[in-house]
Amino acid sequence: MSDTARTGLDDDTRPLVALLDDEPEIRRMLVDALEEAGFRIMAFGRAREFEAALKRTTPDVCLVDLGLPDRDGLALVHRLALESGAAIIIISGRAQVQDRVMGLELGADDYIIKPFDPAEVVARIRARLRRPRQDHGRARIARFAGWTADFDRYMLIDHQGREVPFSHAEGEVLRLFLESPRRVISRAQMQESLGGAAGESFDRAMDVRISRLRTKLGEDPRNPRLIKTIYGAGYVFLGEVRWG
Template sequence: MTPQKSLITILDDSPEIREMLSTALQDAGYDTKSFGRSGDFERAIRTLSPDVCLVDLGLPDKDGLALVNRLALESGAAVIIISGRNLVQDKIIGLELGADDYITKPFETAEVVARVRALLRRNTQKTVETASQVVRFSGWTADFEQYRLTDENGKTQDLSHAESKVLRIFLDAPNRLITRDQIFTALDQTAGENFDRAIDVRVSRLRTKLRDDPQNPQIIKTIYGAGYIFIGNVES
């Protein structure tokens, strides 16, 4: 039986960019579906199960950042922003809202294909790991298949794709120093001049969901100049 190809969706209002990305990704062995408007994309996503969503922020009918946040929380797909906005603040906001990566225009299609491949490789490795998809720790339960976090009173909240990956890294190595470089390498991302800030943003979002006081954290402790230590008993 021929293995099913990964599906990559492309949302960009430029027909030229959609065609360029579709061709490059199909040549790399992926299936693609392209959309020029967020409305068409949102209707289609109800029945599609993409593995990676490429999203432009400059959409004609909706704020791209709001769509990124919804995809990160609801779809379980990895999200890569592709945008002409190249300010550091735009990148930080995109990561805060749950994007897994941020590529600025103009770009080389080979770079996009490489980053898509890296995200899919990371997800495949997670799928074949023997580690449990449900992990209990410090009064919390993390369900990595459902991207869901549950407290000891049964209250649930969604984890974004990016947040779940960072949490998994911590849970796989409790009570040990995890450096920012280790996190970035584990996420298969391309380091840039602001990668420290990108990691800090994701850890901050995770702390908020774990109700871990950033001034006196009891679960994720910052070791200044070194990285982080995840404190707690972890049960599979």
């Protein structure tokens, strides 16, 4: 039986996970664990098949190995972050700090180091999906300081109509700021709202996402006017925000 035959596509109510890993044993282990946990699963050993499938359907989560035989894993993660709208979790044997930092900088939501317990992967996926379910019924368009944030398209549009894409991970942080303008948001509040384990890895991920948002909003990194750092306290978004 092929990997893609075990997807459970007859049940559209279950979250869909797209898995890309060239190691058959890891694919089988994760497919079994995710199906037992109640997810639909599409599993692929080659990036070409994975990308073709994503043109036909949109998964809720992408699990992507970096060591791929037919594609640069980091380049694929970056493209997925800009185009797919799915949460992206890297699974990789690359344990160096610089690899984890690069993955987060390119738009991944999480980074799991091999070898891992399948239960940890299931827990991380559930944590990523918890917040999108809470987004149901919330406004999807916000306007501020000459910008429009479209959370359906993962797109920032400036006053001249130019479009700048943002990733799923960046969108979570942006929404948090836009829903609480002119209020200091501490690291602890960010961790509680966005999930993830508190610590250096989470702090680094937030620094990366905020830096990327500032760049996309044309902010001066030495004196940002919208997303201000309050040293020792957190961050504050200073723009006036209108939803809808």
